[in-house]
Amino acid sequence: MLRRISSLLLCSTLSFSTYSASDIEQLAQHPTWLKLGHYKSPQELKSYIISDDFFLSPRGKDDPYRELEATINAFNKQPEKQCRYPARYQWLLQQGIKFKQPSSDCDELTQWREGQPIHSVSLVFASGYMSNPASLYGHMLLKLNRATESHNQLLDYSINYGAIVPDNENGLVYISKGLFGGYVAGFSDQLFYRHQHNYGEVELRDLWEYELNLTTDEVRFISNHIWELMGAKYTYYFADENCAFHIAKVIELVAGDKLTNELSPWVIPATIFSKLAEAEHNDQSLVRDIKFTPSRSSTFYQYQQHLNEQENALAKRIFNNAELLKSADFVSLNVQTQKKIIEVLFEFVQLQQLRQYESEHIKVIKKALVRARLKLPIGNEIKVGNYQQSAPHKAQKPSNYSVSALDVGSKTQSNLGFRLSYFDSLASDIARVPYSNLEMLDVEVAVRDSNMYLDKLHILDLESFNPAYTDWVNEGGWSWQLNLGFERDRTNCQGCKSTFAMGGAGKSMLFNNDRSLVYGMVNGYFGELASTAQLIDASIEVGVISDIYQDIKMRAAIERFYHKQTAELSKNVELVVPINQDTDLRLIYKSSEQTLWQLKLNYYWN
Amino acid sequence: MLRATLSAAILAGAFFVAPAKANNVNPWQQCGLGAMVFPDNGTAAAISNVIWDLGTTAVSSNVSSQETCEGADVKTAQFIQQTFPVLEQEIAQGEGEYVAAMLKVRGCEATAHADIVSAIRNDYADKQATDAQALYSIVESQVTSQFAASCSVI
Numbered sequence: 086m087l088r089r090i091s092s093l094l095l096c097s098t099l100s101f102s103t104y105s106a107s108d109i110e111q112l113a114q115h116p117t118w119l120k121l122g123h124y125k126s127p128q129e130l131k132s133y134i135i136s137d138d139f140f141l142s143p144r145g146k147d148d149p150y151r152e153l154e155a156t157i158n159a160f161n162k163q164p165e166k167q168c169r170y171p172a173r174y175q176w177l178l179q180q181g182i183k184f185k186q187p188s189s190d191c192d193e194l195t196q197w198r199e200g201q202p203i204h205s206v207s208l209v210f211a212s213g214y215m216s217n218p219a220s221l222y223g224h225m226l227l228k229l230n231r232a233t234e235s236h237n238q239l240l241d242y243s244i245n246y247g248a249i250v251p252d253n254e255n256g257l258v259y260i261s262k263g264l265f266g267g268y269v270a271g272f273s274d275q276l277f278y279r280h281q282h283n284y285g286e287v288e289l290r291d292l293w294e295y296e297l298n299l300t301t302d303e304v305r306f307i308s309n310h311i312w313e314l315m316g317a318k319y320t321y322y323f324a325d326e327n328c329a330f331h332i333a334k335v336i337e338l339v340a341g342d343k344l345t346n347e348l349s350p351w352v353i354p355a356t357i358f359s360k361l362a363e364a365e366h367n368d369q370s371l372v373r374d375i376k377f378t379p380s381r382s383s384t385f386y387q388y389q390q391h392l393n394e395q396e397n398a399l400a401k402r403i404f405n406n407a408e409l410l411k412s413a414d415f416v417s418l419n420v421q422t423q424k425k426i427i428e429v430l431f432e433f434v435q436l437q438q439l440r441q442y443e444s445e446h447i448k449v450i451k452k453a454l455v456r457a458r459l460k461l462p463i464g465n466e467i468k469v470g471n472y473q474q475s476a477p478h479k480a481q482k483p484s485n486y487s488v489s490a491l492d493v494g495s496k497t498q499s500n501l502g503f504r505l506s507y508f509d510s511l512a513s514d515i516a517r518v519p520y521s522n523l524e525m526l527d528v529e530v531a532v533r534d535s536n537m538y539l540d541k542l543h544i545l546d547l548e549s550f551n552p553a554y555t556d557w558v559n560e561g562g563w564s565w566q567l568n569l570g571f572e573r574d575r576t577n578c579q580g581c582k583s584t585f586a587m588g589g590a591g592k593s594m595l596f597n598n599d600r601s602l603v604y605g606m607v608n609g610y611f612g613e614l615a616s617t618a619q620l621i622d623a624s625i626e627v628g629v630i631s632d633i634y635q636d637i638k639m640r641a642a643i644e645r646f647y648h649k650q651t652a653e654l655s656k657n658v659e660l661v662v663p664i665n666q667d668t669d670l671r672l673i674y675k676s677s678e679q680t681l682w683q684l685k686l687n688y689y690w691n
Numbered sequence: 692m693l694r695a696t697l698s699a700a701i702l703a704g705a706f707f708v709a710p711a712k713a714n715n716v717n718p719w720q721q722c723g724l725g726a727m728v729f730p731d732n733g734t735a736a737a738i739s740n741v742i743w744d745l746g747t748t749a750v751s752s753n754v755s756s757q758e759t760c761e762g763a764d765v766k767t768a769q770f771i772q773q774t775f776p777v778l779e780q781e782i783a784q785g786e787g788e789y790v791a792a793m794l795k796v797r798g799c800e801a802t803a804h805a806d807i808v809s810a811i812r813n814d815y816a817d818k819q820a821t822d823a824q825a826l827y828s829i830v831e832s833q834v835t836s837q838f839a840a841s842c843s844v845i
Contacts, residue, residue: 235801278789282774428784455783458784
């Protein structure tokens with residue numbers, strides 16, 4: 086009743102409005118109004134935004150009607166509120182509401198939006214970054230495009246969503262607050278050069294930009310809403326209410342619930358791009374264009390392939406001795422070749438600078454390269470048209486169900502499996518770091534002799550082989566692995582169970598045109614180790630990962646434990662045959678005291 | 692390393708003389724660019740992809756707080772400081788998207804970019820500049836003298 090009276094009062098304040106009280110109530114339940122307030126759902130009318138100053142009504146945070154009422158009142162009485170809430174104003178006008186106050190000029194907003202006009206919207210995917218656990222899954226940005234022929238894209242607006250973390254935060258606090266919601270988060274606005282430089286040049290992460298197929302009015306609506314969101318505070322949750330989720334929510338303001346509906350309880354940026362690529366909008370694909378921006382390391386690997394054997398050798402010698410830039414060996418080359426060699430060296434030197442190798446030498450060589458290059462004519466010699474990297478929406482989906490048939494020591498069993506995320510070392514290389522493994526919550530349950538057993542629970546399984554992709558100095562790094570979990574090891578003994586934490590470090594090397602990798606690692610184990618009944622053990626592991634034919638891959642490894650009583654090596658071989666993007670078939674062989682064969686069908690999903 | 696280089700550049704900047712400009716602002720000294728753009732904190736670098744300092748949530752994309760620190764010259768200095776390694780490479784090569792963006796930030800007409808880059812290259816070769824502030828000085832000196840007609844007045 087109170088709400089009805091308040092609606093009548095509200096309607097009496099609207100100028101020339103044809104809206105009735107019931108219309109206003111309906112409008113407050115409109116999906117777009119709920120999205121503008123970031124209410125969780127029509128069933129859960131509580132906003133994701135926690136800052137009071139985002140709302141005009143003291144009850145606006147969990148009452149979209151009160152917020153609409155307060156907004157309409159504000160637009161009638163305070164014209165400056167149009168400039169604070171331009172998306173709300175734009176939408177309410179489109180709904181036919183007319184206000185007593187004329188439209189404001191909103192100089193600051195107009196300058197921001199129209200100074201160099203925003204003409205389109207893109208979502209940007211930054212590939213995973215193995216050096217930071219919080220970045221393993223990649224990152225998503227929103228870009229408001231302003232680029233024209235004379236205004237390059239580095240000056241586009243780049244909108245980021247992230248948590249506000251104090252400097253020098255303790256690592257454990259960082260993880261626990263990130264996972265369980267102890268950080269305040271929000272949107273920030275930079276020029277795109279800052280992100281492109283940070284990701285591509287500093288963190289060496291490739292970028293993919295998905296430009297959206299939106300109308301001019303929709304682009305304006307999103308831009309206006311982003312303006313509203315600056316300063317709004319959220320609670321950050323790494324697993325689900327993260328950058329990908331909240332940026333997707335902004336796009337859903339015009340695209341409908343195509344990106345975040347039917348999401349699992351965890352949201353990975355690649356999942357949003359997968360949904361984006363499948364989505365339709367205004368009877369067309371939601372994605373208009375996909376553009377790739379290589380990282381510094383991707384650029385170097387492509388560039389150095391433009392040198393022949395002699396040029397490559399000379400470039401490496403120059404890297405060791407910058408004085409050679411003045412030698413006859415170099416200056417007698419034609420200008421094009423000199424430029425090519427310097428361009429490759431520039432890329433390599435930048436990489437070494439980031440990796441902090443021999444910093445004094447790097448400074449000297451960089452200075453010499455700049456000086457030598459300034460003497461040559463303007464213009465790049467090396468042009469790379471096509472990079473081989475595929476867009477992230479083509480990647481294998483992160484979650485997995487599996488069904489297996491096993492034969493262990495002439496007894497059979499069936500296994501059912503589930504993996505939360507994300508990829509293993511035999512998955513497709515698309516949109517991930519090749520020769521790496523990032524699996525979280527990987528579970529297999531066995532059905533054997535009419536009983537059910539937990540066969541495997543890997544909480545975390547990380548591997549990074551980090552091979553050298555060229556024969557230049559300082560390329561590649563340490564290989565490492567980390568695994569935490571439980572396994573029932575039937576190849577060693579009946580009923581053997583291990584609960585363990587393990588870590589390993591070693592080296593790897595590529596061969597067969599980078600399609601195969603051989604590695605060696607020294608591993609340390611701690612826990613209840615079944616095969617030796619020890620608390621601590623160590624092993625040496627040698628293995629090979631190989632791309633056999635097209636996408637058919639194989640991994641084989643042998644491992645010798647220090648405490649093991651017999652001389653028997655642990656042998657593992659796994660062959661994967663992709664059936665399509667969402668399914669693969671694997672044949673696994675393990676042998677120690679007994680032999681295990683496993684035929685496994687994996688289904689991958691978002 | 693990058694941060695260390697830039698920090699060194701900022702410190703070294705104390706020995707350079709600011710170029711003559713209409714508003715007499717040395718962005719490095721008066722606008723606190725070093726601390727604002729690249730705080731001397733290695734941890735922050737590692738987590739910057741997901742965790743971005745929201746102290747800069749102002750919609751204007753301009754992190755400066757003083758009125759005198761909001762001009763195109765300050766934004767140019769900021770751009771140079773944040774992208775110096777790649778910018779230096781592009782200036783040596785005479786072209787690139789970062790150098791084009793820098794001149795756009797400084798308010799220089801696209802038609803004049805090639806000539807400005809050529810002039811900056813000559814100065815760069817003569818002065819053997821090795822840090823962000825030295826490059827800024829060269830750029831500012833060119834755009835306020837020889838190319839004043841093609842670039843914004845600060």
